[in-house]
Amino acid sequence: MRTQDEAIAKVLDPKALRRLPNSPVADVRWYPYVDSMGEEALRVGVILKESLTEKDMISPTVEPIERAIRDGLLAAGEKRFPYINYAKQSELNELGMKV
Numbered sequence: 001m002r003t004q005d006e007a008i009a010k011v012l013d014p015k016a017l018r019r020l021p022n023s024p025v026a027d028v029r030w031y032p033y034v035d036s037m038g039e040e041a042l043r044v045g046v047i048l049k050e051s052l053t054e055k056d057m058i059s060p061t062v063e064p065i066e067r068a069i070r071d072g073l074l075a076a077g078e079k080r081f082p083y084i085n086y087a088k089q090s091e092l093n094e095l096g097m098k099v
Helices: 004-011 014-018 060-073 091-097
Strands: 027-033 040-050 081-088
Touching: 004 014, 014 027, 014 060, 027 081, 040 060, 060 081, 081 091
Parallel strands: 040 081
Antiparallel strands: 027 040
16 A cells, blocks of 8 residues: 555656646656645645746646646645645755755
8 A cells, every 4th residue: 555655646646747837847856745724734835847938837737737736736635735846856956955
């Protein structure tokens, strides 16, 4: 029997999300998180391909990714809300951040 973390990792596997049509996913990172209301949640960082322009990073590009993540987590029995952020690795590097 798989643990919940294994089920989450399978849903958030970058290889799986790259199979979506026109997927701009380069990597995905996630960790447990406690939101501002004190509720258990997930922080999901989707690293997008460097080739994307600012215009490419609008809703029609990321909407299928977000839907696949949310639907996949629900199907895996994950009850925690996923807070999903999108960025290119270069943007994170500029800010000195990790997702």
